[in-house]
Amino acid sequence: MHPIEQFQQLDNRRRFLRRSAMGLGSTAAASLLAQVQAGTADARTHFPAKAKRVIFLFMAGAPSQLDLFDEKPDLHRQFNKPLPASVSNGQRVTAMTKGKEQIVAPSMFTFAPRGQSGMRMSELLPHLGGVADDLCIIKSLNTDAINHDPAKTLFCTGSQIPGKASLGAWLSYGLGRMNQNLPDFVVLNSAFWTGGTGNVQALYSRLWGSGFLPSKHQGVSFQPSGDPVLFLSNPAGVTRESRQKMLHLVTKLNQQHLAEAGDPEIQTTIAQQEMAFRMQASVPELTDLSGEPEHILDMYGPEATKSGSFARNCLLARRMVERDVRFVQLFHRGWDHHVGLPKKIRGQAYDVDQPAAALIKDLKQRGLLDETLIVFGGEFGRTTYGQGQLQRDNYGRDHHPRCFSVWLAGGGVKGGMTYGETDEYSYNIINNPVHIRDLNATILHQLGLDNTKLSFPFRGLDQRLTGVEEAHVVKDILT
The missing domain is CATH 3.40.720 (Alkaline Phosphatase, subunit A)
Known part of the structure; x- marks a missing residue:
């Protein structure tokens, strides 16, 4: 087999394993979330927390x-x-x-x-x-x-x-x-x-x-x-509405990349970009001591x-x-x-x-x-x-x-x-x-x-x- 074909085959295996792991992780997370919402799970603690x-x-x-x-x-x-x-x-x-x-x-x-x-x-x-x-x-x-x-x-x-x-x-x-x-x-x-x-x-x-x-x-x-x-x-000239539209587009592109590559850090990037957008409203309120x-x-x-x-x-x-x-x-x-x-x-x-x-x-x-x-x-x-x-x-x-x-x-x-x-x-x-x-x-x-x-x-x-x-x-x- 040509070395390039060997690499492609190996890369496909890696992607499959990543997707499988992510799929299992998503299933587990969804199950846990359902338990928490139903009141049958104490978040992810090993025993009841004092703090x-x-x-x-x-x-x-x-x-x-x-x-x-x-x-x-x-x-x-x-x-x-x-x-x-x-x-x-x-x-x-x-x-x-x-x-x-x-x-x-x-x-x-x-x-x-x-x-x-x-x-x-x-x-x-x-x-x-x-x-x-x-x-x-x-x-x-x-x-x-x-x-x-x-x-x-x-x-x-x-x-x-x-x-x-x-x-x-x-x-x-x-x-x-x-x-x-x-x-x-x-x-x-x-x-x-x-x-x-x-x-x-x-x-x-x-x-x-x-x-x-x-x-x-x-x-x-x-x-x-x-x-x-x-x-x-x-930045000057960028409104919150336009920033939200930009984020929506970037998120779609990242999700496509995630589906192709299966790299969990892409999911981290998506989550952090969305968090950053929410922080634009929450952090100024938090730090305002007036x-x-x-x-x-x-x-x-x-x-x-x-x-x-x-x-x-x-x-x-x-x-x-x-x-x-x-x-x-x-x-x-x-x-x-x-x-x-x-x-x-x-x-x-x-x-x-x-x-x-x-x-x-x-x-x-x-x-x-x-x-x-x-x-x-x-x-x-x-x-x-x-x-x-x-x-x-x-x-x-x-x-x-x-x-x-x-x-x-x-x-x-x-x-x-x-x-x-x-x-x-x-x-x-x-x-x-x-x-x-x-x-x-x-x-x-x-x-x-x-x-x-x-x-x-x-x-x-x-x-x-x-x-x-x-x-x-x-x-x-x-x-």
Whole structure:
């Protein structure tokens, strides 16, 4: 047989298989839809969900757990003393402190009991202290990565290796869309404290990408100025009616191509073009804060009306979950404090403390907190030993993956509690360790998904958010 004929025969087989798979998929989807409409299926969950949506507040750069959440009052006695070798135990360190003496730098900030639970929190977080009874602080989180790029990638996608699907993409893939006029997964990048311009890493779209999943599941990044989504507005001279006619024609051509080629990405293109058209009406309404009452704006703080601020993005996140956006991820940079930590962390805390607390209160008063899971944390923690000029009120901290703190609220998580414990130096975990993959498994669980069953075949492996290693749902923190 001529090579061209062999290729054509092979191509026809591929098309047949694609069409068969798509036909079976369409049949299954139609059956599922009928069940949902009849009330006999719980969307696509593996078991009843406690939460419907997630707001992930990602503090890029890694906040210091010692100065915010993990109080070590006796550490003041160790100021300017070497960290005992029995504590560090030969742990891997970054190139910035490799071979250097590890000198203890206690936090200069005071902690106090907050709420009925008496949870002790830093003076840097007075507003979050006011909602302490809604918070669950995990003090025993740990990760595998010691540098920012792989650590952020691991937290957001379950792997240090770029190219995997992000958490929001997995939820979109596993659960489907709740709002037909807005994306399943929205990303908001926040401006950070103006005094913290040094040592800030870039953010990259793979942190909210779809990886090997169909591209319709990737996060949609909203812009702080101009069109919230790029090219949202029609060009001059193009009306909404003419745009609709153009879309109708393009959709017909794409459907013809889909019938011929059987490529599922063509179906994604059709769906995304139709979504983009609907977003031209839904997104401007979503991002228009002019109807928000003054007392709500005041609750989120003085930065709430500033474009791109964390406060404004928290308010937008509340408006998004009201409209059934499945996953909203806010990135706030500037937390990489190797030197001058006390001054810089004050500014960072100012950015996030009041808005994050307001988000909790706002969702709660609207009856949305119970079904919305909020997660707050960065890619790893900071060391108990100092960097840079070492004084009681001026120090920096290096990267520390062995233990760090995050907090959760709402979505079926117990409030007013801490989980896990670290040693007197906040260097090692004493009990109840929680790996990043355990946290991700817990987030999936609260939305009704079993991390061992949520998979996608790619390169000969059933890919999972939690990878091939065992991941445990942290059931002790759940209601």
